[in-house]
Structure formats: structure tokens, C-alpha cells
């Protein structure tokens with residue numbers, strides 16, 4: 001009897017302890033978000049990241065495959081929490097940098113410190129890169145329960161690279177750098193996963209309009225869009241592949257690609273496989289070929305022979321519809337009135353990217369809204385472009401931004417897989433439908 005009572009009171013006190021401690025610390029957020037807009041003049045996807053002490057919102061262009069976040073440290077970088085990454089440090093090694101700035105001749109400032117790990121920020125819009133000091137600073141992100149934004153949380157030591165002001169050329173107005181969401185240790189998603197202790201995955205949902213907001217989620221789902229649809233429940237998964245050789249415009253020897261590659265094995269139009277050389281779809285030992293996803297290429301770019309096969313098959317399947325004079329950079333255009341219209345855009349044959357082989361195949365279907373581009377009020381063109389001959393575009397198939405708008409893509413780095421939704425317009429929602437109103 002005595003022991004029983006003792007046991008019970010022990011349980012009660014344990015229970016009390018537990019409830020007291022859980023009352024004191026609110027649950028740690030499992031996900032964070034950034035809102036994304038499409039810039040009308042450059043078509044770049046932009047976000048604002050609160051960084052530094054005191055915090056300032058830093059306007060950035062999103063580059064899905066780029067290795068890290070870089071910002072202009074030359075003009076207007078003021079922060080009491082800025083810390084350069086020393087040469088030879090673990091962070092420097094894991095960034096795969098092969099350069100060290102032993103002494104900087106100017107007075108010390110962000111971007112100019114002695115004995116600092118150096119990396120190479122790249123601007124894909126002007127195809128230019130420079131040297132830059134690798135550094136760390138505070139970043140703030142808004143938490144989310146997947147339905148609404150919540151409170152801001154700050155974390156120390158988020159790694160980024162410092163660039164000179166001149167590297168901002170070609171970026172949208174007031175943009176101060178590039179948010180590289182690439183797959184690597186210094187990639188922003190991995191930095192966020194470590195700093196904010198969330199799952200090593202993120203999801204992007206880009207809007208097609210320049211007047212609405214899309215969203216990037218870091219960490220776990222749900223991803224709920226009005227009217228209350230959790231898009232994570234609809235995702236179809238396919239493996240992500242590593243390319244052993246960097247596909248960036250500048251890199252250190254031995255750096256692997258930080259781009260996200262998927263295993264497209266064939267392409268179908270209207271259900272029929274188009275004849276292409278499938279060797280071009282596999283990644284070679286020297287990093288050529290394969291299929292990657294990009295937010296900086298506005299339209300899907302195909303190696304010339306694939307481009308020719310695709311356009312030929314597309315034209316054939318719409319043989320009854322008269323074509324109109326093409327509008328560059330496109331070659332296949334129609335009058336809007338000659339094509340019907342559906343919930344998922346112009347009534348054109350769906351283009352299927354077949355993923356995987358044999359009986360495990362899955363298809364990412366590109367419907368009219370993502371395949372056709374309105375070049376003016378009357379003309380719609382097939383929104384794919386010729387990327388040049390055999391391996392000249394290093395990667396044979398680059399899925400561009402127009403093709404992923406209003407699709408949710410989840411990059412699960414830890415599980416090495418991509419979750420894709422296909423067009424959300426089918427499911428009566430869109431990337432513009434995230435509810436950005438905070439809960440009271």
C-alpha cells in the first residue's frame with residue numbers, strides 16, 4: 001500500500017513537472033516561410049530576408065540551384081553580429097572553398113578581413129563571378145504552422161558570401177544579392193535547417209502573376225492554400241540525383257553541382273513517346289547531360305535535338321490548328337482564338353516528363369497554362385527554347401520557371417527526393433492562395 005501511494009505521488013509530481021516545463025517553453029516552430037513576388041520588368045522571383053543587427057530586410061533574387069546566399073557587402077552592410085569565416089575552419093572546409101584571403105589591404109569591414117575563407121559568388125544573369133568573403137550573420141524568419149505566418153525567430157551564424165556592389169548588375173531594382181537554395185552545406189536550406197532546427201527540406205510555390213505573392217517553406221509540411229487545401233498530401237515523389245561536377249558558371253575544382261537533378265527518362269506528347277536520344281538524359285561522369293530545375297531560366301531549355309523532336313511532335317498533334325508567325329525566342333505560335341481553353345490553360349496536348357523506368361514510372365504533366373506563353377493579347381507560343389547542341393548547354397533539359405509556376409515543388413534534401421504537385425489549378429487553388437494574414 002505504502003509503495004503504491006509513493007509511486008502515485010511520484011507520477012503526479014512527474015506530471016506536474018512535465019506540464020510546468022511545457023507551459024514555459026512554447027513548442028519550437030517546425031517550419032518557416034518567405035513570401036515571393038515576381039518582378040514585372042526582369043521576371044525574377046524576389047524575396048526579402050531580414051538579416052544583420054540591427055535587422056534590415058534584404059531584397060534578394062531567388063536562384064534555386066545556386067550554392068549559397070550572397071549579398072553586396074560593399075555598399076551599406078552594417079551589422080554588429082557580422083563574423084567572417086576563418087580560413088581552415090570547419091565551415092570553410094565544408095563550403096568546399098579552395099581560397100583564402102590572407103590579408104585585405106583596406107581597413108577591416110564586412111567583406112574585407114584578414115585570414116578569411118573566400119568563395120565565388122555568381123550572377124547567372126550577367127554570367128559573372130568574383131571573389132567574396134565567406135561570413136556569418138543573424139537571419140530572421142517568420143515561423144508558420146503551414147496555414148498562416150507566425151512570429152519571427154532569429155538565428156545566429158547563417159553562412160553567406162560577400163560580393164562587391166558591381167555583381168548586382170542585371171538583378172531587379174533594389175535587389176542586394178541572390179538567395180541560393182542549392183543543395184550543399186552552405187546552401188541556404190541546409191543553413192536554415194541547422195540554425196532553426198527544422199527538417200532539411202523546403203518547398204517552393206511560384207506565382208505566374210506579378211501582383212500576387214507566392215511562398216517558400218523551410219521545414220515540415222503541411223502546406224495549406226485557400227480554401228484549406230494541404231498540397232503536401234498531393235505530392236508525388238521522385239528521386240533527386242547528385243551531379244558530381246558543378247554546373248555553376250564558376251566553381252572550385254572538385255565542387256559537385258548544387259543544382260537539383262531529376263531522372264526524366266522520356267518525354268510524351270498526348271501520351272506518345274517522342275523520339276529522342278535518351279543518352280542525353282543521363283548525367284555523365286564529367287557532369288554533362290541530365291535534367292535540372294531552374295528559377296533563373298524563364299523557360300524550359302532543351303538540347304537542340306530534343307527541342308526539335310518536341311516541337312515537331314507538338315506541331316503534329318495540333319496539325320489542324322493554323323500556326324502564326326513566331327515571336328522570338330519561341331518558334332511555335334498560335335492565335336489564342338484558334339485554341340480552346342480549359343481550367344489548366346489553353347487546350348493544347350499535355351507534355352509529360354516521364355520519371356523513372358519500367359513499372360515505377362511517374363509523370364510530371366505540363367498543361368497548357370505551363371506550356372504556352374502569351375507573348376501578346378493574341379498570340380500564344382510554346383514556351384520552350386532551344387538550348388544549343390549536344391552538351392553545349394551542359395545540362396540537356398533545364399525545366400524553367402514558367403513551367404513550375406503554380407506547381408508546388410518540395411525539395412527533400414535529407415530524403416533525396418522531389419515532391420511535385422503538377423498544376424495546382426486542377427485542384428482549385430494556386431500558389432497565390434497562401435493566407436499571409438497572421439493568426440491573432
Ligand SMILES: *[C@@H]1O[C@H](CO)[C@@H](O)[C@H](O)[C@H]1NC(C)=O
Pocket residue numbers: 103104105106107108109112113114
Ligand atoms: C591585415 O593584416 C595586416 C598586417 O598584419 C594589417 O596591416 C592590416 O591592417 C590587416 N587588415 C585587416 C583588414 O584587418
Ligand SMILES: *[C@@H]1O[C@H](CO)[C@@H](O)[C@H](O)[C@H]1NC(C)=O
Pocket residue numbers: 277278279280390
Ligand atoms: C546519343 O548521344 C550520345 C551523347 O552525345 C552520343 O554519344 C550517341 O552517339 C548518340 N546516339 C545516337 C543514336 O545518336
Ligand SMILES: *[C@@H]1O[C@H](CO)[C@@H](O)[C@H](O)[C@H]1NC(C)=O
Pocket residue numbers: 359360
Ligand atoms: C515490376 O513488375 C514486375 C512484374 O510485374 C515485378 O516482378 C517487379 O517486382 C516490379 N518492379 C518494381 C520495382 O516494382
Ligand SMILES: *[C@@H]1O[C@H](CO)[C@@H](O)[C@H](O)[C@H]1NC(C)=O
Pocket residue numbers: 148226435437438439440
Ligand atoms: C486567413 O487567416 C486569418 C487568420 O487565421 C483568418 O482570420 C482569415 O479568415 C483567413 N482568410 C481566409 C480567406 O480564410
